[in-house]
Amino acid sequence: MKTLEIKKKLIEEINSSTNKGLLEEIYNYLSQENKLEKPYELNNDQNMAINEARVQIKDGKSLGNEEANKDIEKWLKE
Secondary structure: OOHHHHHHHHHHHHHHOOOHHHHHHHHHHHHHHHHHOOOOOOOHHHHHHHHHHHHHHHOOOOOOHHHHHHHHHHHHHO
16 A cells, blocks of 8 residues: 555544544554654765666666666676
């Protein structure tokens, strides 16, 4: 299930609930969870590597899954 689908289902369940205790627990959990989770920030080198990879993919310079697996097997045998 995708994140958006999960959010929609949660909202539906919350809207239909009349259980105040449950709603308070959900609120407390989510507010604590959101405070604890700090988004991961990429450094400049990581951003550059991602951008380079995107250009390579766009230019058709990427391997398919089978081709990549063959290369990995070859490297492991060396």
